[in-house]
Amino acid sequence: MNRAAIIxxxxxxxxxxxxxxxxxxxxxxxxxxxxKAAIFALAGVGLNLVLGYGGLVSFGHAAFxxxxxxxxxxxxxxxxxxxxxxxxxxxxxxxxxxLAIWPMAMAVAGLVALAIGxxxxxxxxxxxxxxxxxFAQMLYYFAISWPAYGGEDGLSFxxxxxxxxxxxxxxxxxxxxxxxxxxxxLGLSALIVRSRFGLALRAARAAPGRAVAVxxxxxxxxxxxxxxxxxxxxxxxxxxADLNRFxxxxxxxxxxxxxIMVFVILGGVGRLAGPLAGAxxxxxxEHLLGGVSEYWQALLGxxxxxxxxxxxxxxxxxxxxxxxx
Amino acid sequence: MNGPILEVEGLQKSFGALKATDEVTLDLxxxxxHALIGPNGAGKxxxxxxITGEIAADAGRIRFEGQAxxxxxxxxxxxxxxxxSFQVSQxxxxxxxxxxxxxxxxxxxxxxxxxxRPALADPALTEPAAFHLAHAGLSxxxxxxxxxxxxxxxxxxxxxxxxxxRPRAFLLDEPMAGMGADGARDLTALLSDLRTxxxxxxxxxxxxxxxxxxxxVSVLVYGRVIATGSVAEIRADPEVxxxxxxxxx
Numbered sequence: 001m002n003r004a005a006i007i008x009x010x011x012x013x014x015x016x017x018x019x020x021x022x023x024x025x026x027x028x029x030x031x032x033x034x035x036k037a038a039i040f041a042l043a044g045v046g047l048n049l050v051l052g053y054g055g056l057v058s059f060g061h062a063a064f065x066x067x068x069x070x071x072x073x074x075x076x077x078x079x080x081x082x083x084x085x086x087x088x089x090x091x092x093x094x095x096x097x098x099l100a101i102w103p104m105a106m107a108v109a110g111l112v113a114l115a116i117g118x119x120x121x122x123x124x125x126x127x128x129x130x131x132x133x134x135f136a137q138m139l140y141y142f143a144i145s146w147p148a149y150g151g152e153d154g155l156s157f158x159x160x161x162x163x164x165x166x167x168x169x170x171x172x173x174x175x176x177x178x179x180x181x182x183x184x185x186l187g188l189s190a191l192i193v194r195s196r197f198g199l200a201l202r203a204a205r206a207a208p209g210r211a212v213a214v215x216x217x218x219x220x221x222x223x224x225x226x227x228x229x230x231x232x233x234x235x236x237x238x239x240x241a242d243l244n245r246f247x248x249x250x251x252x253x254x255x256x257x258x259x260i261m262v263f264v265i266l267g268g269v270g271r272l273a274g275p276l277a278g279a280x281x282x283x284x285x286e287h288l289l290g291g292v293s294e295y296w297q298a299l300l301g302x303x304x305x306x307x308x309x310x311x312x313x314x315x316x317x318x319x320x321x322x323x324x325x
Numbered sequence: 326m327n328g329p330i331l332e333v334e335g336l337q338k339s340f341g342a343l344k345a346t347d348e349v350t351l352d353l354x355x356x357x358x359h360a361l362i363g364p365n366g367a368g369k370x371x372x373x374x375x376i377t378g379e380i381a382a383d384a385g386r387i388r389f390e391g392q393a394x395x396x397x398x399x400x401x402x403x404x405x406x407x408x409x410s411f412q413v414s415q416x417x418x419x420x421x422x423x424x425x426x427x428x429x430x431x432x433x434x435x436x437x438x439x440x441x442r443p444a445l446a447d448p449a450l451t452e453p454a455a456f457h458l459a460h461a462g463l464s465x466x467x468x469x470x471x472x473x474x475x476x477x478x479x480x481x482x483x484x485x486x487x488x489x490x491r492p493r494a495f496l497l498d499e500p501m502a503g504m505g506a507d508g509a510r511d512l513t514a515l516l517s518d519l520r521t522x523x524x525x526x527x528x529x530x531x532x533x534x535x536x537x538x539x540x541x542v543s544v545l546v547y548g549r550v551i552a553t554g555s556v557a558e559i560r561a562d563p564e565v566x567x568x569x570x571x572x573x574x
Contacts, residue, residue: 191441199444200437203417203428210415213377214432214490215403221437 008273031171037283044263044275046232052270055205060132064230066252068237071105073247076157109234117226140252154248268314277315336385345371347548363545406493410483418472426454429489461485477508
């Protein structure tokens with residue numbers, strides 16, 4: 001194992017350790033914080049694939065996060081009320097099975113990513129940022145004005161969705177589910193980045209002219225990465241809805257897109273465990289500084305500035321002594 | 326096949342009022358090095374970009390191995406076997422030398438949608454890549470990041486990547502750019518051997534290299550081909566001497 005892999009494994013182990021120590025100490029609130037960090041990290045792992053490795057600054061990943069959340073919320077609320085989700089073209093019932101909700105959330109997020117990506121990836125640079133932002137804001141305003149599922153007030157579901165053999169209401173068991181999914185996403189991400197596809201994706205970022213000259217069309221590569229990215233962030237959204245048993249348009253807003261971006265940049269752009277380090281630091285700061293002042297985000301802004309100026313490799317880059325990826 | 330590999334006919338490209346490529350007709354035959362020379366701003370790089378498909382021509386036709394490729398995009402032309410090198414090295418800086426060449430092998434194979442197997446554990450990529458690196462004289466430098474290579478090594482890496490495309494024709498845009506005398510001499514020997522792999526359309530400023538290597542030379546001035554012929558014919562051509570070679574010849 002090289003140093004970068006040890007840091008990645010160490011950060012993941014630290015997250016698990018925090019949850020286990022909190023369990024032993026009887027601090028369920030801390031477990032919930034660790035769960036939240038893991039879910040945010042998962043959303044960031046999705047974004048990191050396009051932002052870190054593909055060089056595509058998506059400012060619209062809240063769209064996928066929120067869609068994942070709404071899919072979970074809508075299916076769960078229908079399972080509760082017993083009314084079918086849809087009657088045409090076929091009858092579709094709600095469900096409170098996580099194993100049914102996750103693939104649905106990922107599929108819907110992936111389809112929306114395909115549509116948004118197909119249009120936005122025709123632009124680049126600041127236009128790409130603006131187009132992704134615009135699509136996410138469209139979904140945000142749609143959610144606000146859609147009264148069937150709570151509109152502006154959001155949608156609550158009172159019972160956490162179920163997972164076979166586990167009590168999802170037990171904080172440590174729900175954390176375990178989230179941590180396993182995060183570990184799988186990190187592993188998948190590590191494989192993708194090193195694969196042929198990852199080679200093409202990274203080349204399309206660093207030297208697009210070269211990619212074309214060797215016969216690789218960047219558009220298809222980027223669109224595929226965008227869809228995978230949206231699916232991972234969508235899964236995180238479904239878990240986040242389950243954590244809070246509540247989903248609201250805020251999950252779709254540009255603030256959320258910005259936060260996911262902050263996790264990635266704070267932790268280290270294009271570093272495997274960057275989003276984990278970033279989300280962990282974010283939750284820690286929110287918890288420590290949020291008690292001191294409600295303006296804690298001003299301090300976060302300052303910290304972000306320092307990171308971007310002096311440590312472009314983020315937290316993971318610093319741990320790695322400024323060495324390469 | 327004995328006809329030309331690459332035929333360019335009546336190619337035109339204007340940028341506003343500037344005719345960068347003006348009715349250019351030339352061809353590239355099997356086994357030859359066809360050098361394209363001309364003063365700065367003559368439209369040599371534009372012509373290369375028209376042939377690779379990076380920019381679209383206003384008029385004219387390009388045939389590659391007898392087949393019209395005007396509607397094929399740049400990536401498609403590369404996969405057909407039209408391999409180009411860049412005047413200013415276009416390498417992936419944080420990839421190693423080996424990974425850069427692997428990328429070219431992968432591009433030529435057309436199989437980029439594989440997600441799980443590490444590329445570095447794929448002998449279908451690593452073995453040809455190592456072979457082409459060695460061919461270009463970069464043995465022992467496989468694990469060095471492209472950004473850490475010397476200028477001369479980067480020029481060689483450009484060649485290795487073109488070789489890895491298993492090309493039917495090379496388009497080499499100033500492969501000697503910025504090389505010292507020794508480096509240029511070594512590279513000249515390498516290029517001379519390359520023509521047995523595939524013919525080369527060579528854009529070059531180094532006249533010693535051009536006269537040593539070229540089987541035929543075309544002279545481009547203000548986007549027009551003013552002469553095509555053997556090295557001896559071009560050296561003797563009065564118009565070429567006046568408009569380009571000057572006292573140098």
